[in-house]
Amino acid sequence: MxxxxxxxxxxxxxxxxxxxxxxxxxxxxxxxxxxxxxxxxxxxxxxxxxxxxxxxxxxxxxxxxxxxxxxxxxxxxxxxxxxxxxxxxxxxxxxxxxxxxxxxxxxxxxxxxxxxxxxDINDNAPSFKKAERRVEISESAVIGSKFVLEKAVDPDIGLNSLQTYSLKPTDNFILKLHSQADGSKKVEMVLQKPLDREKHEHMSLLLTALDGGKPQMSGTMQIHVTVLDANDNAPVFTKTIYTATITENSQKGTVVTTVSASDADKGTNGEVSYLISNSMDSGSELFHINADGDLILDGPIDYEKARNYQIDIEAIDNGGLSDSSKIIIDVIDVNDNSALINLISKSGSIPEDSRLYTVIAMMSVNDPDSENNGKVHCGINENVPFTIKSTSNAFYSLVTDSDLDRERASEYNISVTCSDEGVPSLSSSVTLTLQISDVNDNAPVFERSSYEAYIIENNTPGLSIFTVKARDADWNQNARVSYILEDSSVNGVPVSSYVSVSADSGVIHAVRSFDYEQIKDFQFRVKAQDGGSPPLSSNVTVKIMIQDQNDNAPQVLYPVQTSSSLVAEMVPRSADVGYLVTKVVAVDVDSGQNAWLSYKLQKATDRALFEVGLQNGEIRTIRQVNDKDVVKQRLTVVVEDNGQPSRSATVNVNVAVADSFPEVLSEFTDFTHDKEYNDNLTFYLVLALAVVSFLFITCLVVIMSVKIYRWRQSRILYHSNLPVIPYYPPRYADTLGTGTLQHVYNYEVCRTTDSRKSDCQFARPCSQNVLIMDPSSTGTMQRMQREQNILDEPDSPIEWKTILQADTTLM
Known part of the structure; x- marks a missing residue:
């Protein structure tokens, strides 16, 4: 070992x-x-x-x-x-x-x-199928008689295969080896000394088969010889080699060929039987030979497993004499195998931007048939952007041959069919499923080129206004669209303080409550951006139209309503029918039908004397004024807009029916004392006057202190010769006038270090056909005139003017 x-x-x-x-x-x-x-x-x-x-x-x-x-x-x-x-x-x-x-x-x-x-290595010893063989030989056998022995089998090749035989003892027999066409040796036992049954009826010989390996290996078979009486003629085959052909896939029981051997002896000694001698070969299991010499197929014949068979046959008579021959069988191929397709490697998916001739699969194709039956051609189904190429013998590559677009086709089922050239042709096919992976090559596209949305003013902050929608033809993350509000401004204010955009859904929300009277429309841009790398985007313009709502009541501009004095319109007793007493002037800051105003007389001291124009608000007499008409006439006018629901405002108009001023003054003085004032009201007015006066004096002191401090600072800068312009608060509010509507006047004051004076101008109020009554005393008109004269003097101090104006307002 x-x-x-x-x-x-x-x-x-x-x-x-x-x-x-x-x-x-x-x-x-x-x-x-x-x-x-x-x-x-x-x-x-x-x-x-x-x-x-x-x-x-x-x-x-x-x-x-x-x-x-x-x-x-x-x-x-x-x-x-x-x-x-x-x-x-x-x-x-x-x-x-x-x-x-x-x-x-x-x-x-x-x-x-x-x-x-x-x-090869010498790992197999020669072996015989049977460990023993019994041979019966007639004693009359002549010297030189041959007895064919079973050959040993050694699976090794070359020097390691079977090389020689030896026979012991060699008293009566010697071995004779004959080389055959297939390289094997026919083993014959040759009689070299006559047999004598009376001396040796039974003999035992040892046949040894030796290979040429190192170490040498061997196998043995025991031969038992029984000596019989005379049978001096051995069978003889008609041919030393028989040839035959058989088609593969032939049916079991098919007669391949017939052999024949003759024996010159008579009787039982001339009867010949046939057998296959090399019973250890694979071919011996596929065939058998009958008594008539017919070689019959016992198993399936496959050209792809064995293309020919060599069978050793033996003819033996009843005397034990034998002869040998060989049958060579050639197998004829039949196109019974379709091409076998084996995938060596394949890609389950490739990106849509893959280059031309990208390899997606490699395969080997084999057809075990011969000649035309084994020649294979492969192809794929039509209308796919792929082609199949032969890289070498029996190997193919599946490659792309045109551009891919996942948005056009995201998956391909590629059928590869391989056919041979046999008649009829056989084919096999395999189907490959290839996924086309997405590349971010499509930007989001909005459903419209621009959008217009409407929202009613006074909306709730956070209200959903509109939804923009963009679609991306890509897939998965590359098609995930996010919406972004682009930076811009509306009337100098960032648009983000007006609206916001949901990044996921594209819903536009109102950030604030809109007022139609301040802004009627605005526009901005929304960007749709996908989730690819790098991301792609597109823009769209969105215009928001604000719709008016009836959220403002009419405002009466004239006549002005005051709490400290009464305004009365004088109507002479000689006035004719249709006399224009006054005109109620009102405005509505809404728009459209929400600003359409109508005027109605709600109540009056004498409804039969006056009427109000429905559209223009003019108060006119509807009959002749007479002496019986009372001096004091009070009218209540309702101003109503056309909104749904409508809003309204009321104004009281005092009318004096008289020809002289004293008559009017006495009547309205009594009216004021009787109707509008009481002790509690007087107390509250005095208390309010005291509080306002205290606040005014405090503010005055603070303002004077600030001015003195800034004046000192300006003097310091002035002496330092630096060109510095000190900063003064840009807005001062001075509220003048009577009535319910306040007017704020803003003054921009710019003073240099050399300024010492400032000029202030005040507008003088003017009134025509209007009486202003002070209910506290009968000398009110004279006091107001003196105060007005003081205000009109150009050289009067600003402080005094302000004090007088405040006092007049409080009065």
């Missing part, structure tokens, strides 16, 4: 040959029966590949449907024995015996053919 191990170690030397017929092909030679994990060769070095490339390319061995005996160690870049290889089980008597496989790589796809030749 040690010698055998030594032999394997000697045969372990590996020869690496680069075959020039196939680019990149590597060949190795190893002995059979190597232990698991034994080194076959450094494939990375022999192919000129980096070990990192083996890892990144996910290198693997592809053997088709054959068993894997070799494995790839990507860490070391070497090929190792995965399973023990028995050359005899793998190849039988076929030489040379080789393992063919491919090493495939990805990213990019590459294929390297590798051939590993399996060399």
């Amino acid at each position: 040690s010698d055998r191990t030594m032999t394997r170690q000697v045969l372990l030397f590996i020869s690496v040959l680069s075959l020039s017929s196939v680019k990149g092909q590597v060949s190795y030679s190893i002995p059979e029966e190597m232990a698991k994990g034994s080194l076959v060769g450094n494939i990375a070095q022999d192919l000129g590949l980096d070990i990192k490339r083996l890892k990144s390319g996910k290198a693997r061995i592809y053997t088709g449907d054959s068993a894997e005996y070799i494995e790839l160690n990507k860490e070391r870049g070497v090929l190792l024995i995965k399973e023990r290889v028995d050359r005899e089980a793998l190849c039988g008597q076929t030489t040379p015996c080789a393992l063919d496989f491919q090493i495939s790589l990805e990213n990019p796809m590459e294929l390297y053919p590798v051939t590993v030749e399996i060399t």
